[in-house]
Amino acid sequence: xxxxxxxxxxxxxxxxxxxxxxxxxxxxxxxxxxxxxxxxxxxxxxxxxxxxxxxxxxxxxxxxxxxxxxxxxxxxxxxxxxxxxxxxxxxxxxxxxxxxxxxxxxxxxxxxxxxxxxxxxxxxxxxxxxxxxxxxxxxxxxxxxxxxxxxxxxxxxxxxxxxxxxxxxxxxxxxxxxxxxxxxxxxxxxxxxxxxxxxxxxxxxxxxxxxxxxxxxxxxxxxxxxxxxxxxxxxxxxxxxxxxxxxxxxxxxxxxxxxxxxxxxxxxxxxxxxxxxxxxxxxxxxxxxxxxxxxxxxxxxxxxxxxxxxxxxxxxxxxxxxxxxxxxxxxxxxxxxxxxxxxxxxxxxxxxxxxxxxxxxxxxxxxxxxxxxxxxxxxxxxxxxxxxxxxxxxxxxxxxxxxxxxxxxxxxxxxxxxxxxxxxxxxxxxxxxxxxxxxxxxxxxxxxxxxxxxxxxxxxxxxxxxxxxxxxxxxxxxxxxxxxxxxxxxxxxxxxxxxxxxxxxxxxxxxxxxxxxxxxxxxxxxxxxxxxxxxxxxxxxxxxxxxxxxxxxxxxxxxxxxxxxxxxxxxxxxxxxxxxxxxxxxxxxxxxxxxxxxxxxxxxxxxxxxxxxxxxxxxxxxxxxx
Numbered sequence: 110x111x112x113x114x115x116x117x118x119x120x121x122x123x124x125x126x127x128x129x130x131x132x133x134x135x136x137x138x139x140x141x142x143x144x145x146x147x148x149x150x151x152x153x154x155x156x157x158x159x160x161x162x163x164x165x166x167x168x169x170x171x172x173x174x175x176x177x178x179x180x181x182x183x184x185x186x187x188x189x190x191x192x193x194x195x196x197x198x199x200x201x202x203x204x205x206x207x208x209x210x211x212x213x214x215x216x217x218x219x220x221x222x223x224x225x226x227x228x229x230x231x232x233x234x235x236x237x238x239x240x241x242x243x244x245x246x247x248x249x250x251x252x253x254x255x256x257x258x259x260x261x262x263x264x265x266x267x268x269x270x271x272x273x274x275x276x277x278x279x280x281x282x283x284x285x286x287x288x289x290x291x292x293x294x295x296x297x298x299x300x301x302x303x304x305x306x307x308x309x310x311x312x313x314x315x316x317x318x319x320x321x322x323x324x325x326x327x328x329x330x331x332x333x334x335x336x337x338x339x340x341x342x343x344x345x346x347x348x349x350x351x352x353x354x355x356x357x358x359x360x361x362x363x364x365x366x367x368x369x370x371x372x373x374x375x376x377x378x379x380x381x382x383x384x385x386x387x388x389x390x391x392x393x394x395x396x397x398x399x400x401x402x403x404x405x406x407x408x409x410x411x412x413x414x415x416x417x418x419x420x421x422x423x424x425x426x427x428x429x430x431x432x433x434x435x436x437x438x439x440x441x442x443x444x445x446x447x448x449x450x451x452x453x454x455x456x457x458x459x460x461x462x463x464x465x466x467x468x469x470x471x472x473x474x475x476x477x478x479x480x481x482x483x484x485x486x487x488x489x490x491x492x493x494x495x496x497x498x499x500x501x502x503x504x505x506x507x508x509x510x511x512x513x514x515x516x517x518x519x520x521x522x523x524x525x526x527x528x529x530x531x532x533x534x535x536x537x538x539x540x541x542x543x544x545x546x547x548x549x550x551x552x553x554x555x556x557x558x559x560x561x562x563x564x565x566x567x568x569x570x571x572x573x574x575x576x577x578x579x580x581x582x583x584x585x586x587x588x589x590x591x592x593x594x595x596x597x598x599x600x601x602x603x604x605x606x607x608x609x610x611x612x613x614x615x616x617x618x619x620x621x622x623x624x625x626x627x628x629x630x631x632x633x634x635x636x637x638x639x640x641x642x643x644x645x646x647x648x649x650x651x652x653x654x655x656x657x658x659x660x661x662x663x664x665x666x667x668x669x670x671x672x673x674x675x676x677x678x679x680x681x682x683x684x685x686x687x688x689x690x691x692x693x694x695x696x697x698x699x700x701x702x703x704x705x706x707x708x709x710x711x712x713x714x715x716x717x718x719x720x721x722x723x724x725x726x727x728x729x730x731x732x733x734x735x
Contacts, residue, residue, distance in 0.1 A: 159372045164296040165364065166382045167303035168448055171441030172250060172360025174306060174386045178435050179257055180357035181395035182407055182414040183502065187558075188350025189336045190399055191343060193392040195350030196357065200388035202551075203358055205544035206513065207384050208536035209520045210361075211377045214368055216523060216532035217733075218376070218726040220452040222365035223512050226519035228460065229733050230526050233646050234581060237462050239515040241573040242508045243362065243453055248569065249505030250360070251446035251487050255280045256496045258439035264413040265432040274496055278488055280440060285484040288447040291473045302441035309434035310390060313419055313427065314397055320422040321400025328400045337408065352554030355510060356502045357391050360442065362512055363449040369726060370452070377534065397422075447480060454479045459710050459730070461648075462577050486569070494565060503555055503562030508570065510552045517545040527733060529716045530725075584648045587616055620650040623705060625712040626734075627693065628656050630665035633674060635715060635735055640679055642713070642734045653685045653705060657693045664688050695727050702729075 160168070185192040213226045221228065222243060227236035259276045262268075268276075287298065321328060336346045364371075364379040371379070394415070398407050401418045410417045415435065420428040455476050458467045471477045494500045520536060555562060579586065591612050624647055626639045636654070643652055654672065656664055672686055691697050698709050709729030716733055717725075725731070 160296055160370050160375065161372055162375050162378045164300050165371045165375050166379045167299040168296060168367070168445050169360045169363035169379060170303050170383060170386060171299055171306065171438050172254070172363055172445040173358060173383045174390060175254060175438045175442045176357035177310070177390045177394040178261070178415055178439065180354050180391060181398055182410070183356065184350040184354040185395065185404065186337055186408045187353055188346045189334065189404060190331050191347050192350055192395045192399070195347050195354050196391040196395055198347070198351045199354045199357055200384070200391070202544060202547050203361060203384050203387055205540045206361065207380045208534055209517055209541060209544060210365055210380055211534040212532055212536050213516065213520055213523060214365055214376045215534045216527065216530045218368050218724065219456070219730060220366055220369045221456040222362055222453065223516040223519055224453060224457065226516060226523065230519055230522035233460065233462065234578070237457070237577045237581065238574065239512055240453060240457050240462070241570060241577060242511040242515070243366070244450060244573060245508040245566065245569050246362070246505055246512060247446045247450040248483070248486050248490055249501050249508065251281060251443045252491045253501045253505060254439040254442035254446070256491065256501070258436045261413050261416060261432045261435035261439070264416050265429060274491065277491060277496060281443060281484060281487050284440060284443045284447055285480050287444065288451065288480050289471065289473065289475050289477045291475055299441050299444055302437050306434055306438040309430055313415065313422070313431055314393055316423040316427055317397035317401050317418060321397065327403065331399050331404045334404055349554055349558060352551050353502070353558065355551045356506050358387060360445055362509065363445050366449040367452040447483065450483050451476055451479050459708070461580065463580055490569060500561065500565055503559055504565045506555045507552060507562055507566045510548050513548045514545060517541060517548065527716050529718055530733065531717065531719055531721060584616060584619055587612055619648045622649050623651045623653055623707045624649050625653045625655055625701065625705060625707050627712065627714045628654055628668070629715070630656060630668060631715065633671040636671055636675060638735045639713065640675055640682060644679065644682065650681055651683050653687055655687045655689060655701070657689050657691055657697065659692060694723055695729065698728055698731060
């Protein structure tokens with residue numbers, strides 16, 4: 110018999126093993142819980158090369174800078190000549206969110222954006238609400254960008270309007286295929302698109318400024334015109350122009366959803382670059398358009414407004430450049446939506462919020478099933494809304510602003526509940542509350558503009574939430590079916606027993622999926638919080654508490670006693686205490702994941718201190734729960 114087999118084992122509970130007592134073992138292989146097969150969880154390896162500032166900015170920058178192709182005209186429809194001021198208000202709001210996003214991304218540098226923030230500060234169900242809104246905003250972003258791209262190209266090529274929907278579907282399909290090829294190829298394409306777009310807009314602004322200076326009467330005439338909405342005051346006009354112009358910050362959330370694919374320190378740079386682009390381009394484009402086109406012409410041509418501006422200010426050659434640029438950069442925004450939603454849904458699936466079949470990867474290392482399902486959702490909303498940009502913009506704005514509100518709330522919870530979590534960036538409380546109030550005002554304003562936005566938002570939001578809740582609470586649903594089986598199949602005992610055994614096997618399998626909690630020798634109150642979190646948020650009856658000893662130190666004397674007390678309090682949870690020699694860090698986590706068959710995102714820790722030597726992103730998704 111080996112030394113390992115001769116290791117002593119001390120039972121601290123009076124219960125038998127079947128009654129789920131606590132076992133104390135030192136450097137010992139964990140006990141079997143009746144199910145020896147490891148969980149069917151796929152850990153997706155990170156790409157070998159991470160994105161630098163230019164490529165990361167290009168992926169989300171194509172989305173946010175493409176908004177100037179349509180948002181100026183949409184804002185002018187309500188704010189009139191005051192549209193530049195409405196767009197500056199949007200830039201001011203985005204300035205406040207820079208620090209909010211930076212603080213969360215620095216403290217929790219993991220894919221998922223608002224979902225990841227709320228997952229580490231509150232319950233999984235609440236975090237999933239933010240994720241569903243983010244998914245819906247990505248759907249609307251992809252469809253809006255693809256449809257507007259086709260409209261610009263159709264305007265200069267003279268194509269039939271009947272071809273708009275089929276061509277939009279084709280464009281979505283092209284970028285779905287490109288995303289399946291991998292993020293590296295996608296980032297190279299995005300960077301080329303981004304540079305061409307900035308150069309094209311620079312030429313347009315220069316030509317428009319020269320034309321506006323030569324023809325000042327056009328802007329003077331627009332300034333003298335009454336507001337587009339009859340009976341509206343200047344304040345209300347700017348407010349509603351601000352609300353509809355919030356569509357122009359599409360893409361700001363994308364960077365947070367693929368933060369793990371970025372080099373260290375790149376994420377705050379992408380936020381800064383996107384804010385500069387929105388602040389400079391959107392108000393300037395609106396001012397140039399008001400200096401070149403009559404206000405009514407600007408509003409009526411919102412599907413391809415900049416082509417008209419280019420045609421007047423520079424001629425056919427400039428109109429062709431802008432049309433090609435619009436078609437290309439809006440396609441880049443489609444690409445950003447595909448990349449962002451893939452990172453988000455992958456993280457949700459790893460956390461068992463969505464069906465596990467979505468984690469299947471292809472030979473290129475990408476989650477093709479996620480991409481294909483997203484493509485199908487985009488086609489469905491395109492057909493349902495007949496490609497109407499106002500309706501799609503309303504759906505996007507409601508979902509995206511909801512995500513921004515939840516991100517701000519997540520930042521508040523991060524400050525209160527995870528105050529010790531290390532980070533370099535911190536958003537001030539006044540800026541946080543001002544940003545939250547302005548975002549909520551934007552939601553209210555968009556709901557006032559058109560109530561049908563709520564309908565289309567609900568059609569996609571609630572089924573998505575339903576799917577997530579179905580996955581999260583599948584154990585309750587199976588328990589319900591177990592009760593139904595007991596009541597309805599008494600007369601068919603044989604069939605009843607087979608069904609009962611199958612359901613109970615499935616439930617036992619879920620309960621046996623283990624959780625690891627690392628303790629530094631916490632007091633009984635902290636250990637109790639950890640077990641409460643597991644009981645309320647996870648589907649398991651198996652918790653392994655691991656205490657890592659560094660050197661010849663002894664385990665905390667109260668740890669065994671405290672766990673014995675908690676064993677009496679939580680009779681349905683099996684707790685195993687394991688003492689390990691070593692150094693806590695990524696290497697130990699990978700070793701424990703292989704040994705226990707538990708992925709890193711189901712390993713929990715308390716809030717690290719200021720001197721914690723590792724980045725949270727290096728721990729493979731270990732979750733902070735207390």
